[in-house]
Amino acid sequence: MSAIAVEQLSHVYAGAEGGVPALEDITIDVDAGKFVVIVGPSGCGKTSLLMMLAGLRHQTQGTILCAGKPIPEPDPERVGVVFQEASLFPWLTALDNIEFPLALRGTPRDDRRRRAEEMLSLVGLDGFGGRYPHELSGGMKQRVSIARGLVQDPPVLLMDEPFAALDEQTRMTMGHELLRIWSTTRKTVVFITHSLTEAVYLADEVLVMSDRPGRIIDRIEISLPRPRTYEMMATDTFGKLRERIWQQIRKAA
Amino acid sequence: MSQAQIVAFRLALLAAVFAAWQLLPSHGIVDARLLPPLGDVLAMLGELLGRSQVHEAIAVTASEVIVAFVIAVPLGAAIGVLAAENDYFGQIFKPMLFYVFSVPKSIFLPMFILIFGIGFEQKVAYAAFSTIFIVIMSATAAVESVKTDHVLVARSYGATRTQILLRIYVPSMMPVLLETLRISMIFNFTGVMIAEMYASRTGIGHLIANWGENFQMPQLFAGVILLAAVAILFNEVIRHLEVRFSTWRT
Numbered sequence: 113m114s115a116i117a118v119e120q121l122s123h124v125y126a127g128a129e130g131g132v133p134a135l136e137d138i139t140i141d142v143d144a145g146k147f148v149v150i151v152g153p154s155g156c157g158k159t160s161l162l163m164m165l166a167g168l169r170h171q172t173q174g175t176i177l178c179a180g181k182p183i184p185e186p187d188p189e190r191v192g193v194v195f196q197e198a199s200l201f202p203w204l205t206a207l208d209n210i211e212f213p214l215a216l217r218g219t220p221r222d223d224r225r226r227r228a229e230e231m232l233s234l235v236g237l238d239g240f241g242g243r244y245p246h247e248l249s250g251g252m253k254q255r256v257s258i259a260r261g262l263v264q265d266p267p268v269l270l271m272d273e274p275f276a277a278l279d280e281q282t283r284m285t286m287g288h289e290l291l292r293i294w295s296t297t298r299k300t301v302v303f304i305t306h307s308l309t310e311a312v313y314l315a316d317e318v319l320v321m322s323d324r325p326g327r328i329i330d331r332i333e334i335s336l337p338r339p340r341t342y343e344m345m346a347t348d349t350f351g352k353l354r355e356r357i358w359q360q361i362r363k364a365a
Numbered sequence: 366m367s368q369a370q371i372v373a374f375r376l377a378l379l380a381a382v383f384a385a386w387q388l389l390p391s392h393g394i395v396d397a398r399l400l401p402p403l404g405d406v407l408a409m410l411g412e413l414l415g416r417s418q419v420h421e422a423i424a425v426t427a428s429e430v431i432v433a434f435v436i437a438v439p440l441g442a443a444i445g446v447l448a449a450e451n452d453y454f455g456q457i458f459k460p461m462l463f464y465v466f467s468v469p470k471s472i473f474l475p476m477f478i479l480i481f482g483i484g485f486e487q488k489v490a491y492a493a494f495s496t497i498f499i500v501i502m503s504a505t506a507a508v509e510s511v512k513t514d515h516v517l518v519a520r521s522y523g524a525t526r527t528q529i530l531l532r533i534y535v536p537s538m539m540p541v542l543l544e545t546l547r548i549s550m551i552f553n554f555t556g557v558m559i560a561e562m563y564a565s566r567t568g569i570g571h572l573i574a575n576w577g578e579n580f581q582m583p584q585l586f587a588g589v590i591l592l593a594a595v596a597i598l599f600n601e602v603i604r605h606l607e608v609r610f611s612t613w614r615t
């Protein structure tokens with residue numbers, strides 16, 4: 113069974129003159145444990161699609177099955193979400209941020225703390241649990257966000273341009289770290305990005321979306337071996353894959 | 366300049382002001398009838414605090430301040446939240462609230478006297494009236510300071526409406542709300558004082574106005590010191606809380 117199955121999904125935002133068509137005839141099938149990256153011009157509906165996968169917004173047409181079941185509302189046990197930039201709560205420490213989803217469900221304090229400590233260590237932030245977000249670097253904040261997304265151990269992790277606000281170097285490191293975390297947790301990941309390099313580096317499969325209304329115009333299998341290394345970026349294969357995605361996006365825009 | 370130096374300078378400045386207040390009148394450099402020496406004023410303050418008439422006035426003023434505050438703050442906060450959260454209500458009432466906010470409230474005082482007389486109700490009504498607009502404005506700002514992203518994150522983790530209110534709205538708004546409490550108390554206190562000084566039979570404001578009219582400067586200054594001390598104390602307590610709740614605000 114696929115982890116995520118989207119079938120003929122379309123979405124129109126209500127508005128003047130029949131509304132704004134944002135997504136059109138999207139069909140996606142993601143096998144469990146796969147790392148799928150979505151790229152596309154801004155405003156093509158990537159965030160909208162992710163919201164729908166998370167149960168945060170309802171599509172006007174089509175179906176979404178997540179682990180075989182529809183997702184009419186957010187279900188943190190099935191789907192974790194990591195948002196763009198710093199969506200951490202600035203009034204909570206790193207550890208309290210990670211515990212937040214568990215606190216909502218009334219998990220006992222000690223269990224919560226233990227679980228959050230585990231996550232903190234998974235994302236490589238041992239010893240930083242007591243810091244507030246403004247005391248953390250951009251990369252560290254996103255590590256905390258990832259830990260928060262994983263704290264309830266959902267099989268699916270959705271990530272909306274999580275590293276967009278980071279500088280190039282931190283971004284590379286974070287991509288690498290994400291792959292490490294992914295390989296130890298074996299989640300199904302849907303990852304949105306603007307960066308083609310990031311897309312090729314991370315993905316098993318890259319989905320290219322067209323300009324609005326967003327459609328899937330290409331699916332590119334990334335057959336680079338795992339674990340991925342920085343050296344691979346310099347290879348011909350990497351360059352060709354990147355080039356192919358670029359051509360598709362150019363055509364689409 | 367280091368923090369310690371700054372504190373030292375502040376204390377020195379304060380000491381200089383107090384010393385001048387003591388020495389200039391006592392040496393006849395300024396007229397002691399206009400500015401009685403600090404020592405005399407403090408002695409008078411001690412004496413006043415022993416008088417039952419003053420106790421009564423303090424009780425009256427304090428209850429006016431508290432009742433007006435307890436009316437204006439929750440009511441203003443509710444209206445402000447409504448104006449921020451409800452589009453229709455906001456669009457209809459916001460401009461009007463802004464207009465009234467910009468008008469000096471004291472010009473309405475005679476109307477309050479016509480409606481409520483010059484007793485307790487009039488003081489409370491006028492003070493609440495002069496406070497409520499700043500509370501409404503601030504509460505609106507507090508709601509608007511809640512980030513939609515934070516609400517979205519909470520929703521994605523399955524937060525209920527109550528949880529969103531308690532775990533996102535309340536902590537997001539806390540710094541602005543505390544600031545509101547502090548500033549609205551300034552407006553509220555001012556409202557009560559103006560009302561008492563304008564027309565009243567009792568209260569600290571009434572005593573101060575009388576002392577001024579009768580040229581009783583030691584009493585007048587003692588009253589000023591007393592009120593200033595209370596106002597500063599309240600302000601500092603809330604400000605202390607504000608700092609505690611807003612370390613994360615950068």
Ligand SMILES: Nc1ncnc2c1ncn2[C@@H]1O[C@H](COP(=O)(O)OP(=O)(O)O)[C@@H](O)[C@H]1O
Pocket residue numbers: 125126132134152153154155156157158159160161324
């Ligand atoms: N809540 C909304 N109401 C109306 N239009 C929206 C809403 N959210 C997004 N849109 C529009 O839908 C389109 C896709 O937006 P989005 O999903 O954020 O794109 P992306 O993430 O790819 O940049 C944009 O044109 C945007 O203006």
Ligand SMILES: [Mg+2]
Pocket residue numbers: 158159160272
């Ligand atoms: Mg987006």
